[in-house]
Amino acid sequence: MSAPERIPPRGVTTAELLAEGELTVRGRIREASNAVLLCDVSYAGREAACVYKPVAGEQPLWDFPDGTLAQREAAAFEVSEATGWGLVPPTVLREGPYGPGMCQLWIEPPDGDSEGDGEGGDGGGAGLLALVDAEEPGDGWKAVGLAEVGEGRTALLVHADDERLRRLAVLDAVINNADRKGGHLLPAAGGRLYGIDHGVTFNAENKLRTLLWGWAGEKLTPEAVEALERLREALDGALGVRLGELITGAELDATRARVAALLASGRHPEPSGEWPAIPWPPV
Structure with a gap:
């Protein structure tokens, strides 16, 4: 399925395009466990390809409240932006053709081949x-x-000893990502790397499951420490207010606690042994 990304010209921000634009459904990405719709979004004569995940299409989970996955996707984007790393594609909550849901910019892989098993781009973490x-x-x-x-x-x-993956490992530790699979790693043009599919995040209980354990127990980089310090400050300010609209109070407190724990230890977390450390299937 071809889905060329069309970045909006200057004058309309990506957030405005995703939030205010008209959504036209092009098809469904059937490999996903929840309803994931590939769309065009257009606003004031500008358009792009995007992914729309309606809340109505979310499958119930025993350990997450029903109808909250789209909010968690938006929360993951907010935290990613606060780190300054830009690891999650632009993501908004909005109304769509099938009700409220999450809308996220489609990420085109470097070779322009959008066929694959992920939700944007090649979906396989090729080379990683x-x-x-x-x-x-x-x-x-x-x-x-x-x-x-x-x-x-x-x-x-x-996995590759890649600084982009290492940043993503830190982000996952903060948001308590319970499902970091290989298919959720999207290399993009210009050497960028994005992570997608953050619906099972921010649980108050430790549920970190990831393929990015290669740095477990190692010291955090100075860059990561700086990003975590920015996060700690932001969580006590505007970011905390925004997350309070998207996740529960207990989950917000747990997020603050995870940031504090990472800064106190100065190291990447290790598997707890209380929860399977690797997601299944891993890709």
């Missing part, structure tokens, strides 16, 4: 994840763990 028949990850890679590959064989699952 690998299985290797070795005991050590090798230069430029970080080990995640052993994975079964069939016929009683195992391989070492690794």
Whole structure:
């Protein structure tokens, strides 16, 4: 399915385009577990491709309140913006053809091929994840763990030792992402990397599940510490007010606590052992 991104000309911000534009549904992305609709959005003569996830299409989950996934997607964008890293595509809450939901800018992969199994772009994290028949990850890679590959064989699952992924690992620790899969990593033009699909985030209980465990226990970078300090301040100000409209008070308190804990330890978190550390399926 082709979905070329059309960035709006100067004069209309991406947020305005997504929030105010007319949505035209082009089709459904069937690989997703919830309803995900590929749309065109147009406003004042400008248009772009976007993803629209109506609340009505969300599947119930035992550990998250019904009808809240779209709000969590918007909250993840707000936190990403507060870090200064811009790791989540522009995301808004709005009314759409099938009721209220989340609307997010479609991210086109660098090669222009929008076919894939994700919700925007190639959806596979190409070049960022690998299985290797070795005991050590090798230069430029970080080990995640052993994975079964069939016929009683195992391989070492690794991810790239990439600063963009490391930032995303910090963001996931803050928002308590319970589902960081390979298909949620979107390389984009200009060397950018985005993370998508943040509906199962911000739970007050520890639910971090991710493929980005390669830095577990390692010291945070100075850049990450600075971003977390900005977040801590923002959570006591405008960001905290905004998140209070999107998640519960207990979840907001837990987010503040996670930021404080990361700053106190100065290290990337490690699996707690209380919750499966790797999402399934991993891609």
